[in-house]
Amino acid sequence: MKLSIDPKLLAELVAWAARALPARPTAPALAGLLLEADAIDADSGRLTVSAFDYDMSARGSVSCADVAEPGRILLPGRMLAEVARALPTTSFADLAATDTEATIRCGKLDYKLLLLPADDYPTLPAPPEAAGTIDAAALAAAVAQVAPATSRDDTLPMLTGIRLDTDGDGEGDKLTLAATDRYRIAVTDTTWTPNTEGPLSALIPGRHLHDIAKGLGHGIISIGLNDKMVAFTSQDRQTTVRLLDEQFIDYRARVTYDATTTATVDAAQLAAAVKRVALVADRTTAIRLAFTDGEVTVRAGDEDGRGTEALECELKGDPIEIAFQSTYLGDALGAIDGQATIGMTGPVKPALFASEDGSHKQLVMALRVS
CATH class of the missing domain: 3.10.150.10 (DNA Polymerase III, subunit A, domain 2)
Structure with a gap:
């Protein structure tokens, strides 16, 4: 194999494919990235980089400036990703392989990587229709x-x-x-x-x-x-x-139910308030939301410190106080843009967080607090 390629394109493709490399490869070949080069015409070609671990495969291609010698090689995946990321972008990178090693040269920078046995690499699965x-x-x-x-x-x-x-x-x-x-x-x-x-x-x-x-x-x-x-x-x-x-x-069926109390509030503002109030509490401390007509009060803390913040909200139904685990509450609000509707049926029953257009819903378990 012998080719020239834009180092930025090489780095992007290798980094993308390397995400499919297994953390604990079951065979040495699976720790590698498979490189296949083909000539399109006298002045251009394609480089394909693949990764596979039997559960997941990734295969991507990019144009090369020149493929002088088509070929197929297997290189240590994570090492190749580090090398490709380090290449300067001021000139094209030249990749050439012998029977035992590959040389990657870019400007005055030169790397040599030992080849893995490409014949041991499994065939990637054919994609479904x-x-x-x-x-x-x-x-x-x-x-x-x-x-x-x-x-x-x-x-x-x-x-x-x-x-x-x-x-x-x-x-x-x-x-x-x-x-x-x-x-x-x-x-x-x-x-x-x-x-x-x-x-x-x-x-x-x-x-x-x-x-x-x-x-x-x-x-x-x-x-x-x-x-x-x-x-x-x-x-x-x-x-x-x-x-x-x-x-x-x-x-x-579980994200469709009739709430007895419904609150509408700006999701981003409530998420920010939750984050600020939670600064004085540990991660296991409940975040309490007290909904009254026109306002929701966010509270958290224990004997070491307490935080409280109030925001405007629209309430339909009876006032209610309900508590959630902070991470779950933050995730539910963070998934919604604009106004969030929070449907509740009781202080210890799961609450349904929904976007204004109804395209996203999240049912979150409430915490029982004294």
């Missing part, structure tokens, strides 16, 4: 809203996933994402363009989907789906993820 397309920014925003509600407890795989559902009536364009960690349920509706009729559903590992969403970039993304795998494909990048068991709670 495209089920529909979605705007990358819309998908990233929806994932960001529900991802905090995923659990980190791998002993209950269902709780670590983000559920993806479509309305499936053949005409609708609604895509729903949901997550729960038992203490809250987050649900977001967004729009997409389906290619097939009938309902679709999948349970995607939350940490993988969150990482994928952050690296989607801009433009239209194709979503491929079958009973084992989901694929996200842009113009020159593709990621596949193995699905979790499809079992999931009936989240729609």
